[in-house]
Amino acid sequence: MMTLQEIKKSLFTSLWFMFLTFPIMVIKVNTIEKTIEWRWERMAAVGLGAFVLSFVWRYLIQRKEAGKKRAEVGSEDNVPLIPRLMSDRRFYMPGLMATIVMVVAFPFVFSLYQTNVMITALIYVVVGLGLNIVVGLAGLLDLGYVAFYAVGAYSYALLNVHYGVTFWMALPIGAALAFLFGILLGFPVLRLRGDYLAIVTLGFGEIIRLVLENWNEFSFGPSGIANIPKPGLFGLDLSLQQSTTFIYFLMIGLALMTIFVVRRLQDSRIGRAWIALREDEVACQAMGIDKTRTKLSAFALGATWAGMGGVVFAAKTTFINPTSFTIWESIIILCVVVLGGMGSILGVIVGALILILLPEYLRAFSEFRMLIFGVILVMMMVFRPGGIISDVRRTYKFEGLGNKAENRGE
Amino acid sequence: MDYFLELFLGGLTRGSIYALIALGYTMVYGIIELINFAHGEIYMIGAFTGLIVISVLTLLGWNTVAVIVIAALVAMIYSAAYGYTIEKIAYKPLRGSQRLSALISAIGMSLFLQNYVLLAQTSNFLPYPNLIPEFTFVKPIEHIVRSTEIVIYIATALVMVGLTVLIKFTRMGKAMRAVAQDRDMAMLVGVDVNRVISFTFIIGSSIAALGGVLVASHIGQVNYYVGFIAGIKAFVAAVLGGIGSMPGAVLGSLVLGWTESFFTGYISSDYEDVFAFIFLVLILIFRPAGILGRSQTDKV
Numbered sequence: 001m002m003t004l005q006e007i008k009k010s011l012f013t014s015l016w017f018m019f020l021t022f023p024i025m026v027i028k029v030n031t032i033e034k035t036i037e038w039r040w041e042r043m044a045a046v047g048l049g050a051f052v053l054s055f056v057w058r059y060l061i062q063r064k065e066a067g068k069k070r071a072e073v074g075s076e077d078n079v080p081l082i083p084r085l086m087s088d089r090r091f092y093m094p095g096l097m098a099t100i101v102m103v104v105a106f107p108f109v110f111s112l113y114q115t116n117v118m119i120t121a122l123i124y125v126v127v128g129l130g131l132n133i134v135v136g137l138a139g140l141l142d143l144g145y146v147a148f149y150a151v152g153a154y155s156y157a158l159l160n161v162h163y164g165v166t167f168w169m170a171l172p173i174g175a176a177l178a179f180l181f182g183i184l185l186g187f188p189v190l191r192l193r194g195d196y197l198a199i200v201t202l203g204f205g206e207i208i209r210l211v212l213e214n215w216n217e218f219s220f221g222p223s224g225i226a227n228i229p230k231p232g233l234f235g236l237d238l239s240l241q242q243s244t245t246f247i248y249f250l251m252i253g254l255a256l257m258t259i260f261v262v263r264r265l266q267d268s269r270i271g272r273a274w275i276a277l278r279e280d281e282v283a284c285q286a287m288g289i290d291k292t293r294t295k296l297s298a299f300a301l302g303a304t305w306a307g308m309g310g311v312v313f314a315a316k317t318t319f320i321n322p323t324s325f326t327i328w329e330s331i332i333i334l335c336v337v338v339l340g341g342m343g344s345i346l347g348v349i350v351g352a353l354i355l356i357l358l359p360e361y362l363r364a365f366s367e368f369r370m371l372i373f374g375v376i377l378v379m380m381m382v383f384r385p386g387g388i389i390s391d392v393r394r395t396y397k398f399e400g401l402g403n404k405a406e407n408r409g410e
Numbered sequence: 411m412d413y414f415l416e417l418f419l420g421g422l423t424r425g426s427i428y429a430l431i432a433l434g435y436t437m438v439y440g441i442i443e444l445i446n447f448a449h450g451e452i453y454m455i456g457a458f459t460g461l462i463v464i465s466v467l468t469l470l471g472w473n474t475v476a477v478i479v480i481a482a483l484v485a486m487i488y489s490a491a492y493g494y495t496i497e498k499i500a501y502k503p504l505r506g507s508q509r510l511s512a513l514i515s516a517i518g519m520s521l522f523l524q525n526y527v528l529l530a531q532t533s534n535f536l537p538y539p540n541l542i543p544e545f546t547f548v549k550p551i552e553h554i555v556r557s558t559e560i561v562i563y564i565a566t567a568l569v570m571v572g573l574t575v576l577i578k579f580t581r582m583g584k585a586m587r588a589v590a591q592d593r594d595m596a597m598l599v600g601v602d603v604n605r606v607i608s609f610t611f612i613i614g615s616s617i618a619a620l621g622g623v624l625v626a627s628h629i630g631q632v633n634y635y636v637g638f639i640a641g642i643k644a645f646v647a648a649v650l651g652g653i654g655s656m657p658g659a660v661l662g663s664l665v666l667g668w669t670e671s672f673f674t675g676y677i678s679s680d681y682e683d684v685f686a687f688i689f690l691v692l693i694l695i696f697r698p699a700g701i702l703g704r705s706q707t708d709k710v
Contacts, residue, residue: 139510376518377518
């Protein structure tokens with residue numbers, strides 16, 4: 001495999017990247033003290049890294065091409081490993097049991113900090129599943145998703161400050177407001193083509209954030225809102241430990257409800273319409289599906305979950321300000337959906353757990369977090385557009401007539 | 411009157427800056443129908459490379475005009491190289507797959523490049539020396555327009571003329587128009603599509619780098635994040651003018667620059683960035699094809 005030509009190619013790639021990264025990686029200028037720092041060791045690292053990676057890249061491209069060819073021939077039944085395991089009862093039942101035990105025992109076994117991290121991850125699961133409706137099922141790239149998250153969080157915080165509204169009241173109100181915002185925004189923009197939608201939603205997300213930052217009388221500006229009460233449990237006085245455990249189970253409940261609803265939606269008439277619309281808009285319209293209404297429903301339903309996630313987020317952190325709702329938050333959620341597998345529920349859950357838990361435990365690499373997210377987005381799109389656990393399309397096999405005749409003959 | 415003139419010229423500067431970035435967007439979109447989110451980052455990398463070259467050469471004691479010219483050239487070469495490489499890594503393998511995939515890949519690339527510069531250099535704002543000489547004829551009107559701004563106007567005008575000549579009269583320009591019209595057909599008549607796409611990225615990126623160096627000199631500082639907001643606004647400008655159309659990109663940029671300048675000058679500066687986005691939403695609702703764009707219907 002390692003022919004001379006390939007080595008030459010990689011050598012060239014490595015030289016190219018050494019050239020490319022030379023000014024930014026090697027030279028660091030200090031414009032105040034007027035000194036230059038030369039960091040040659042980095043150049044060697046880049047060269048070596050590019051050399052190795054170019055082999056990996058070529059190998060992966062080759063594999064992808066081979067996979068494409070196999071799929072064209074259709075010789076192999078390539079159901080991915082995990083769905084195959086899932087459909088096998090011998091693995092499924094014990095696996096489910098183990099998961100349930102782990103989920104229930106988690107807050108009692110692990111520390112408060114760990115539980116808090118897990119709650120964050122669960123919020124991302126819920127919000128990710130919401131975005132999954134929009135991006136994964138309906139194929140609409142929404143880059144301003146965090147705006148609806150902000151709507152939820154601020155509606156709880158503001159209603160609480162002004163009117164003393166409790167968490168349980170705020171949860172449906174936040175969801176409803178987010179739904180309303182989804183419709184308001186979606187109505188004018190959903191007629192547009194996909195890529196415009198991405199930019200408009202991005203713009204909308206920024207508008208919401210900038211308004212929250214500048215409109216001091218309404219949102220208390222950049223200083224944010226503090227002392228938001230945690231959710232209550234029938235008026236009981238809860239200690240910090242207890243209330244965290246309570247939020248944890250609340251999130252588990254919310255996640256289960258989300259999974260249930262999304263599953264039902266996916267198989268419903270409207271869910272199938274989303275998927276069809278994602279695949280081919282024109283054909284879909286020809287089949288009599290109302291494009292705008294279908295898209296709008298996906299958009300608004302996705303927003304609803306972001307709103308709920310936002311309310312829980314505000315209750316969990318007890319403090320919110322506009323910096324929690326930047327465009328990067330939207331992109332992290334997008335990353336969750338893309339890494340896990342667009343359109344796949346299990347995939348989104350796994351994606352959220354990986355992306356939120358790993359950076360927590362790999363603190364040493366925390367500064368590389370966003371860099372790695374960028375790499376993940378590109379690599380997943382290039383090599384595995386379906387994500388880690390890709391959605392299995394329901395297919396119907398057509399047993400050829402020839403086979404049947406043979407069967408009859410036996 | 412002076413205030414009006416100041417705002418007018420300020421808007422012209424903004425517009426020219428947006429135009430330098432928007433041209434790259436619109437060229438790429440015209441050819442492969444992809445919003446190149448990483449374009450703003452290319453602009454930022456151009457500005458950074460320029461800063462590094464300027465600092466090194468200034469320490470070596472070169473004279474200022476030579477330094478700024480060389481810095482701009484090196485920045486353009488490097489940004490072109492980045493644009494070329496990005497296309498090869500993040501977009502080329504995705505040609506022919508869904509549009510959503512390429513768009514997500516572009517966002518990933520943008521995120522990667524921002525953090526690459528952040529980690530390799532710094533997260534702070536770096537002061538950017540302005541080496542563009544003060545022209546003597548500007549002295550009496552200095553309170554209205556600075557010489558850097560005049561250089562920006564001239565550069566933008568030259569770039570526009572150069573691009574028009576390139577597209578209209580050269581062989582490569584003809585190939586670019588052909589690929590934009592119908593990629594498969596262009597391939598059939600013997601146009602090397604890969605080369606045309608690479609060329610488009612190279613030209614678009616180097617123009618953005620020129621913009622980066624000029625703008626950073628004008629504003630006087632740079633950090634890893636400058637490309638993002640500038641990129642979004644330039645995209646708004648490109649959409650406003652009609653994406654895919656080059657005169658449209660310039661016109662849209664100027665319109666956006668002036669409206670922003672007058673809006674912040676006469677009404678309020680708090681919502682400067684909000685304004686561009688609202689503008690974008692309104693255009694897309696009422697005239698999605700832009701000022702100069704033709705509305706297209708999808709053929710089945």
